[in-house]
Amino acid sequence: MPRIVYLSWAAHEIAGGIKMVFRHVEALCGAGFDACVATPDAKPPTWFDTAVPVLSLDDLTRGTDVLVFPENHNGFLRRFASWPNHKVVFCQNQFMVRRGLGGQRDYADFGVRHVICPTELVAAFCRRRCPQQNILLAPYGIDGQLFYPRRPKGLHIAFAPRKRPAEAAFIRDLFQADNPSWAPIPWVPVDKLSESEVARILGESLLYLSLARFEAFGLLALEALASGCVVAGFTGFGGRDYATSGNGFWAGEDDCLDAVDQLSRATRLAVEGGDRHRYLVDNAQRTAAFYSYDHFVRQLSECWRDILGES
Numbered sequence: 001m002p003r004i005v006y007l008s009w010a011a012h013e014i015a016g017g018i019k020m021v022f023r024h025v026e027a028l029c030g031a032g033f034d035a036c037v038a039t040p041d042a043k044p045p046t047w048f049d050t051a052v053p054v055l056s057l058d059d060l061t062r063g064t065d066v067l068v069f070p071e072n073h074n075g076f077l078r079r080f081a082s083w084p085n086h087k088v089v090f091c092q093n094q095f096m097v098r099r100g101l102g103g104q105r106d107y108a109d110f111g112v113r114h115v116i117c118p119t120e121l122v123a124a125f126c127r128r129r130c131p132q133q134n135i136l137l138a139p140y141g142i143d144g145q146l147f148y149p150r151r152p153k154g155l156h157i158a159f160a161p162r163k164r165p166a167e168a169a170f171i172r173d174l175f176q177a178d179n180p181s182w183a184p185i186p187w188v189p190v191d192k193l194s195e196s197e198v199a200r201i202l203g204e205s206l207l208y209l210s211l212a213r214f215e216a217f218g219l220l221a222l223e224a225l226a227s228g229c230v231v232a233g234f235t236g237f238g239g240r241d242y243a244t245s246g247n248g249f250w251a252g253e254d255d256c257l258d259a260v261d262q263l264s265r266a267t268r269l270a271v272e273g274g275d276r277h278r279y280l281v282d283n284a285q286r287t288a289a290f291y292s293y294d295h296f297v298r299q300l301s302e303c304w305r306d307i308l309g310e311s
Helices: 016-030 074-079 094-101 120-129 165-178 195-204 219-226 256-272 274-290 293-307
Strands: 004-007 035-039 054-056 066-070 087-090 112-117 134-137 154-159 187-189 205-211 230-234
Touching (some): 004 016, 016 293, 074 094, 112 120, 120 134, 134 293, 154 256, 165 205, 165 256, 195 205, 205 256, 219 230, 230 256, 230 274, 256 274
Parallel strands (some): 004 035, 087 112, 112 134, 205 230
8 A cells, every 4th residue: 555645834833724734644544554744844733632654754755655736835736746656646725726826727737637525515616626637525524522512601702814814803793783682791712722722612612603605615614613612604605515404504615794793693593592592502512423424534535546546
């Protein structure tokens, strides 16, 4: 079995895409594949726990390693374009594909033959944009040992403003003006924190405001669902794979007024509690349970058996 090497941006950056590269490699190693991560500095992440081997890009073996590229790193794709290795792209965000292509017509121009996608939304885009590729689907998995409700939950609004800082400020201001009795509710940001800290805050919070934007999947909102939060806000498009009226209070994309209304409804439900609150949280956790880690490992393993010709 050849070695599978996922190339990654430097792992010190706190980004969901980097975390999922390592989660892929962890899953593959656990399933018996020979897999590792390669980064420019060969340093492991410090903001989440992982035991996978991390190599330098200089440690790659020409001709034998299977190389897996981020969809958005044109430098990596160009650097190894002349290598005859089996090449794959892990596309975590369809909106970043243009950055990776860097003006080329298809990933095939770099010798890539397969693209792994986390959602059907991304897969559909990749079939349209890169028709020469074999498109494979491997949905993300949620770690239920890490993301779960902590009791008792507090009346907090967790949120991640990184992708929508202006919208976050607007929504918070209008929400507090509309609902003066709820103005003292703490707003707890989860940006630039370790994975365990994010999990703790989500687990302890009754509410989560989703500020997802141009997502492939909307992983953080799904982790909030798994953590028993009442979720309100934007799907970022990618969250449409799982967002329903039965598991959250979802607003139209970029409609900040609607987001305030949805957050107000979510807060009222969380404050009142009762059967309606339990029903929605149960639905949210069932939604997240569909994206189990075991299911993720099975789907990813099937992708790689297909890629390596073992199926």
